[in-house]
Structures are given as structure tokens and as C-alpha cells.
Amino acid sequence: MKLLLFADLHLDTRFATAGPARRQALRDTLGHIVELAEAESVDAVLCAGDLYEHDRCSPGTARFLRDTFDCGVPVFLAPGNDDWYGVESVYQQVDWTPNVHVFASDSFTPVVLADGLTLWGAAHVGPGPTRNFLEGFAVNRSGVNLALCHGSAPDDVPITGLDHVFLGHVHTPDHAPHHTFPGNPDPLTPDETGERGAVICTVHDDGTVSREVFDVSASRSRGLVVEATEAFPLLDFDSVAAERTVRGQFVRDVLADPALDTALRSRVLTTGLRALEER
Template structure:
């Protein structure tokens, strides 16, 4: 049988991470809805037999009644194609969750227990699904001696943290429902369709689709859903399909060779050419002391192209010629001579010189970067 698998859509996210607010944040939340509609279209396009969702479909603490209606109508539009939902730590199942309060169409199957329960998918194929029933402290779904029963292929659907991936990626993710890769086969499962990690990952016996539309800067890999074919023997063939609506870009600006404000403007214009959506700009290098570099001015220029912009610095310094300043018959010169002659560690001397020279020059533009 063929299925479409996705997770971690996070409907109703605040989008504070990209410094978006007002209409911009609302457009980003609408883009998440558009991504779900694209996933539903993918089910139709591929003639899939079922749709899997491995949790964090929405944000429990922010979700609106309108989002509940949107989900109910969207899932109903696929009827009679079945939809299987395994709630995660952000959309955990409870008496007040959308999963309990909405009047879902007959094709929607929501797992409601924190232990894996079986559902017959097709001849010779069984799905085992479970839900987070609290925002934290969900145990390993594959622990406590869990083992599948019955003949044929067995696959699982849940939201959990495979621990080797957690350690390798260093995503800063909390290990909700942690498990080891070996637990999948030890439980008699052929494959686990998972959610929680936002980076796509294809293991021999597990699949993380990643979030289908960007949720933060720095995300790599294709943003979309997985089309998988499950055989009665338990083999799984996968194909990733992009459904992302939001464009997120990481830009960089090295100011070392730039000597005028116009060159900075030209460099920003070239970096943003042909792009749109959201952007994070990282500024680094040695800045010519005579140049002003204000964050608000840079953001204002980039907002001519992007919906929202975040500006940060990494290794950005003023390019003072200390040898030249030291020879000056000025307060600056005396300051540099005194610091250079002082018995200070190298890093502290560098910090004192930069802070002092900035203060003497009346510079405040780098403090906000």
C-alpha cells in the first residue's frame, strides 16, 4: 500500500523566531495551512491509500477554533481516504484538545493512548500508533517489553526522539518519548514513521519527514512529506516530495573589503537578488572605522525584499590600525600606548582596545549588532 507521511507542521506558531509580527506573522501561519493543503493534494496526486501524521500538527497553547474547523474540513475533504494521527508533545491528546473536541469525519483515526495500539491498514499490514497524552514525560513507546503480535508486516506511527540522532544533530531538542533504533526491530516492527525532529532523516527502519514548511532559520534538507510504499513483507520504499510554501534564507555579509556605505548597500542588494520570504543576515569581518553600520538601516533595506528580517553579528570588529594610532600625539594614541604596554592577557588587551577606541570615537552602531 502507498501512504503519505508528514509531521511537525506546528499550525498557529507564533513566528517570533524570525522577528515577524502582525500581518507578516499571520501570513506565515497561513503558509503553514497552505503546506497542509499541498500535502492533501499530494495524497490525491499519488493515489495514496492513507495519510499519516506523526504529531505536532498544531500548537496546543495557541491553537484557535478556526484552526480546528480548518483541520476538520481539510481532513474531511479526503474522505474516504483514511488519516491516522499520533499526537506529539505540542499537540498532545487530552480532554480539551482539538482531537477530543472536534467532530472529525469518519476517515480520521486519532490514537488516544500513550501505548501503541494496532489498526489494520490492508491485507497483511498492521499499523501501531500511540499518542502523547501530556506535554512532557512521555515514555518510550517501544519500552516495557512491547512487542507486536500477528503475521504480516507491522509498522508504527508515533512522535519520539531516536537517541543517536538526537546526540549527532545537537538540535537542542528535548528527548520526548526517547528510544533507540534497535528498539524498532526488537519490538518486531518492520518500520517506524516518526515525528519530532525537524531535519529529514531516513534510517533503515525509520523515517523522519522533517517539518513540511520552514519553522526556523538554518533548517536544511527538503521541506515536505514522504510518499512511502509498504509491502506485505515489511519493506518500505520512500520518496520525498517538497510542499514548502515559505522561503527562508540565511545570508552573509563580510564587510572586510567594504570601504563605503554604498558598497554595503550594493552587497546587500546582490545578496537579496531574486529572493523573498524571510531572511537572517549574519554580518562579519573587519569594518572600516569610518563607516557607520546600524542594524535598523540594514533591516530597512532588506525589508524592501523580505517579509521579515533578523540581523546578527559573528566575528564583526572595527579594523583599527593600532600601530598607526599608537604614533598619534592624541588621547587615542596615549590610550593605545598605555594598553599595549600594560601586562594584560592577549584577549583582554584586544577587548579593552576595541571598547576604548569605540568609546573615544563615539561609536554606538555596533552595540546593537
């Protein structure tokens, strides 16, 4: 069984710089993930939460998610604490295609992926801190048992009867014998460095998991991720453009320049705004 795991994409999140370009890059990263799943002929795509940000998610993003997941691969979604499952959530509002399964309970519920192979999933059903879904849980069936949820690293996976847990929430990848944090596939902050991406997990007959990481980040491929020393903190270009100030006019002019591509525009804006701050 071959599964593609990702988590913590955070669609529609706020960025310090180049907000519109970065948010579009996150969408494109999800497109890369689905393309990878189809190219590698995986048996299912798993998302371990924080797919989007509940308080900022737009109707356009909801439509984008539906269209993107309308693919030839089963998709399993386990809502996290930033994209929690509820009446007003995208998870309930979208008319998903039949290949999409959203886990809607705050306790593990099973889905049979294949004969002798069960995926248990759970959802955050409200805002707040992450929780330990494994606490008090015990597998009640034979075969290989996997789990999908959004939370902290568990120390007690084997005693639950689970063979492996696929997790979101921690943005730094962690590939342990009994759990996998894929990390966020597209860096959200300058200090999120190192190998990260979508993880193709091969589940073996004995319940062990082997993993291969694929770089799917649209932001990195377009040069949109700057080093920490270059970051311009707490600034969103589209917000600055609305200002009736010198820097607001500068941002409007740069954004309107058709000769600049996305990466160059971001560098011009960052350098120019830093220079204006130092005047």
C-alpha cells in the first residue's frame, strides 16, 4: 500500500511579505501534491490537518479545494486545530466529490483501505490547542492499523495496537519508527529550512513504513522564500499598497509594473521598503 502524506499547508495564511504571491504558491503546491499522487500511482492521499486557515479561508479557496481534490485518487482529510471541523467549516460547506473522505469525529473512526488494512482518523471539532487523540484509544481489530490526525508526537503508539500514526501540527519533519510528521510542504517562515515536502509512505505487510520525501514547494521553486536575515517582518505588500504614503505609492507602482516577474517583484519590494525605512 502506497500513501502520500502531507500536512500544514495553511492555505490563505497571512505572510509578512508578498502575500498574494505566497498564497498563490501554496495553492500551486497543493496542485503539485495531487499531480505527484497521480504520477506515482499512490493508493490514497492523506492530509493530517491545517490544510487551510479557518478564519481566513475564502469562498474561492473552498472552490479550489473541491476542484483540486476531484481527482482519480482517494483523499482522506483529518481536520486540525486551524481548520477544525464544524458547521461553518469548508469541510462541511463543500460538496466534495465521492473520492474525498473527511473525518468528522473527535475520536478515531475506521476506514478499511484494503483487506487487512485499516486507517483510523480523527478531527479537531473546534478551535483551540491540539489534543492527544491516542489517549485511551485501543485498536479492536486485527491486521495492519494506521492512524491519521493532527497533534503532538505520541510516545505510546505500540500500546494502542496501532502500527503507525501519520501526524500534522509540527512543521519540522520527523520520521520515527511508529509515527511520521511530514512537516509543512511549503515553508511559511524564513526559518523553516531543510528537506520537507510530500512524503510517499509505503506500508508493508508487517505494518512497518518506509518513506520517500518529494519537494513540491512552489514558493521555493519561484524564489519566494527569503532567508531569515532578508525577511521584512510583519509586512504584507497588499496592505502597504493601501496606505496613502510614500511607501504605499512605491508598492503600488512596483505591483503594477508588468516587466517584473513574481520573484523579482518580491525582491524589489523588500529592498525598496527596507531603504525607505532607513531614510
